[in-house]
Every structure is written in structure tokens, then in C-alpha cells.
Amino acid sequence: MAILDPLPPTIPHAAAAAAARWGDAPAVLEHGETWSFAELWERSRAAASALLARGVGAGDRVAIWAPNSREWIVAAIAAMSCGAAVVTLNTRLKGREAGDILRRTHARLLFTVTDFLGIDYQALLAGEELPDLNEVLMLDRDFAAFLASGQGADDQAVDTALAGIDPDTISDILFTSGTTGSPKGVLMTHGRVLPQCGVWIGNTGLTFGERYLIANPFFHSFGMKVGWVACLLSGAVMVPMAQFDVGQAIELIEKLKINFFPGPPTVFQMILAEKDKRPIDTSSLRGGTTGAATVPPVLVQRIRDELGMKDIITAYGMTECVNITSCRPGDPVDLIANTCGAAIPGNEVIIADDDGRELPRGETGEILVRGIGVMRGYLDDPVATAEAIDQDGWLHTGDVGTMDQAGYVRITDRKKDMYISGGFNCYPAEIEKLLSAHPAISMVAVIGVPDERMGEVGKAFVVVRPGLALTAEELIAWSRENMANYKVPRHVAFLDELPRNAAGKVAKLELS
Numbered sequence: 001m002a003i004l005d006p007l008p009p010t011i012p013h014a015a016a017a018a019a020a021r022w023g024d025a026p027a028v029l030e031h032g033e034t035w036s037f038a039e040l041w042e043r044s045r046a047a048a049s050a051l052l053a054r055g056v057g058a059g060d061r062v063a064i065w066a067p068n069s070r071e072w073i074v075a076a077i078a079a080m081s082c083g084a085a086v087v088t089l090n091t092r093l094k095g096r097e098a099g100d101i102l103r104r105t106h107a108r109l110l111f112t113v114t115d116f117l118g119i120d121y122q123a124l125l126a127g128e129e130l131p132d133l134n135e136v137l138m139l140d141r142d143f144a145a146f147l148a149s150g151q152g153a154d155d156q157a158v159d160t161a162l163a164g165i166d167p168d169t170i171s172d173i174l175f176t177s178g179t180t181g182s183p184k185g186v187l188m189t190h191g192r193v194l195p196q197c198g199v200w201i202g203n204t205g206l207t208f209g210e211r212y213l214i215a216n217p218f219f220h221s222f223g224m225k226v227g228w229v230a231c232l233l234s235g236a237v238m239v240p241m242a243q244f245d246v247g248q249a250i251e252l253i254e255k256l257k258i259n260f261f262p263g264p265p266t267v268f269q270m271i272l273a274e275k276d277k278r279p280i281d282t283s284s285l286r287g288g289t290t291g292a293a294t295v296p297p298v299l300v301q302r303i304r305d306e307l308g309m310k311d312i313i314t315a316y317g318m319t320e321c322v323n324i325t326s327c328r329p330g331d332p333v334d335l336i337a338n339t340c341g342a343a344i345p346g347n348e349v350i351i352a353d354d355d356g357r358e359l360p361r362g363e364t365g366e367i368l369v370r371g372i373g374v375m376r377g378y379l380d381d382p383v384a385t386a387e388a389i390d391q392d393g394w395l396h397t398g399d400v401g402t403m404d405q406a407g408y409v410r411i412t413d414r415k416k417d418m419y420i421s422g423g424f425n426c427y428p429a430e431i432e433k434l435l436s437a438h439p440a441i442s443m444v445a446v447i448g449v450p451d452e453r454m455g456e457v458g459k460a461f462v463v464v465r466p467g468l469a470l471t472a473e474e475l476i477a478w479s480r481e482n483m484a485n486y487k488v489p490r491h492v493a494f495l496d497e498l499p500r501n502a503a504g505k506v507a508k509l510e511l512s
Contacts, residue, residue, distance in 0.1 A: 374393070
């Protein structure tokens, strides 16, 4: 159960309640500085005042294209306080991809940074038509001036705006790629997010004062909702990481005595590999979550025994429903490693056939979930929404799996045409659409192929236009300029034509 009980109606109300309850207690540790819950809320109110002065209000969209930081959290709470929805942009996107999202959401304002890993995000948007975007603000340069540009934390207009938001208000629009070839905006409300965060806190044991290293990106539901939002509800201390680096993570764990640390299996494998080379003090670590890939039982055992994380568990969720299933602390290693847990309280989960009928336990079918955490729908896409959520309210996840007699789910395959590369979902239809913009490409098909380090990587099968030439190196270089790095195919094969089935569709099973 969440420590803030009853649950606040919205995320900004959670920030206010945290400030009221734990005022001087540390909320955020970053750059050697500490912000208390009271200071975090004070800055969020000042930022909300500055946004209100710019005309941001109910129903507007405010975008954030930046790595994890304390300013990111303030910007998000402030935008939500005004009644606006936060639109998050993956830091790996290129200008064309980001421009598309900004246009489709009619974002009025964009928070970004002057530089991250050598990337000038504002420059990437130079060629994009963005008629609704009124202002670009730099979190790493102009934030103090931005906070000072409103009426301050005591602005009564902030209270008026807060009174206008409730659990049914859209809190955020996170984009998830899809089989249609275009990313889809997932509409979430405060009332869908907070109860799921509360259950997650109960399952993980996250509690007041625990130091939570958040390396999962804030633009993702994991880093945002069961990241910093969970800290607002539990009183845990947020320690944001701009990007995961194993050396920096170990330094933070040792120096700040980190207690809670989630991540994909590769993160823990990297830390264990370092611990094999040199002494590392992980005695402060208590728990965390992992998932998003197959987890070897020996890895779970090593995380417990060698890193001391006795409460490590696996879980399963998606942008369209933050939490679907979860293991519980105390579950045996084999259960944690081989399943993604059982339905969390508030969710119903079944394994269904192609007609949506529940299958007997042990049989393989699509994983369906119904409950308070399921998205409202996709932005401006009623057709895709109806395809994803049926008339009985079941969200069709596109994942295939089985369920045992105790209700524990094991994912065995993916119904959707998707592969996971380095923890990121990659949808061939979207990548094919991006590659098709290359002037030398006539047709292209993309599949995922095994990779020792990344799990899977993309392989593109290309038919070149008559009279034109293209090399694999040229296409990969072009791809790096025009799409997020995790989407870039690592292998390219050239064909005279793509194999097709009797219906004329590309026969991807014949590609390898």
C-alpha cells in the first residue's frame, strides 16, 4: 500500500501531499545537492506559475525532450498542475521523428537541453514545421530564469489551476511504436497512473527514505511512473541518472548508499561483471525489479547473493498499462526468473484465443488485461484504440504466453511484429517506413536477428531502385542520421525482390 493514503487525486496533488507530510526530508539527490520535498513542490509551483503566465492551461500539451534530471521532474509536475498533458520524447529520436510527435500533439511548449551526448536537440528541429510550438526552453541553461518569469510559488493562479484537475484529467501522452508504421500516442489519466503506482510500491516494498537510483528514462513509463512518481507517493529519495553507465552507477551505489535499483537484466550482468574484477560495496542495496527479457535463474540468484538484493522481482507492463503482472518478494528464484508474475490487484489477466475467449490454464494464447490502469486510448486514433481494447474492456497486449494454476504468467512469444533491442521495443513496420524515405530504396523489409550483446538487432532486406547504387555502410550511416539509434539496422542484405506469399504480402519467415 502506498504511504500516502488515501491516494491523492493527481500527480501534482501527490507532490503537494509529499511536501506537506515530509517537508524537509530529502526528495531528490543530484549533482551533490539535495532538494527536500518542500523545495521540489515550491519549484514546481513556481514553474507552474511561469507556464500559466505563458497561457498554458487545461487541455494543452507540453513536451519534454531531455535526459533524466530534477528539472525534468519539476517541468512535468508544473505542466500537469496547469491541466496540461506531458508529452515525452525519447532522447534518441531524430528531428523528423520528434517533429512528427510535436505536430500530432499540437505541443505549445518544449522543454529540452542545450546538449546531451553531443546532441543539439533544438538544431535537429530546424527544418521542421511546428505551427503550434510557441517556445523552446532549456532545462540546463535557462531554468532559473524561467522559474523567475512567473509570479512565484505563492501565485494563487496555481491553486485555481490545481482545483481544475482530477483523476480523469489526461496526465501524459507517451508514444509507443506500432505495427501500422507510425508511433501511437497513449492517453493516460492521473486516476489510471496513481493506483498502479501504489500497488507497485506494495509489491516492491519501496518506502520512505530509501534511495532509488532511477536509470530508466523518464520518457518511459518505467522511469516516470514507477520511477519518480512512485517516490512522491512513498517518500523514497529520487536519484536520477541521465544515462546508464556502469561505472557511474557503481559510484552512486557506493557513495549515496542506494537501496533500490531496477533495470533490465543486462544492467545487473554488467555490475556483476565489474564485481568479478574488483571489490564493490553493494551492501546498501535491498531490492529492485527486472524484466523486459528472459531472466536466467542463475542471474536472479547472483543478484540476491552477490549484490545483496534480497527483494529483486520480475514484472511485466507496457505503455498502454503501466503494470500488468508482478512477482512478489519472497517468491522462489525459479518463479521470479521464469515468469513475470501474476495479475496485480486491480487487474484481470487472461490467456485468450484469437476470438478473445479465455483458454484453459497451461495453454498458449494472447495475454489480455482489463483494469483501472488500462489507457484511455490512442491519440486521435479510434480505429487503433478499438483494435487494442475490445468491447468488453480487454486490452490485447500482442504478447503470447501461458498461465499456470497459480495465475503466474510466462511470456513465450510476441503476436505483434516486434523485437527488443537493448531493452527498446523495435517495430519493423515503423523502421521500414523510415527506411523507405531513402531515395535509393524501392522496397524494404526488417526483421530482428539474435545478437549476443543487444539480445536482438535489426536486419534490413533491401531492394534498390533501378539505376541507383547503395551500400550497407551508406544505408546504416543514413539511418543513424534519420532515426533513433536503437532502430538502426545493424545488418543489411540486398535482394532483387522480396519473397511474397499468395496474398502478395512479404513472407518474412523466409528472410533470415
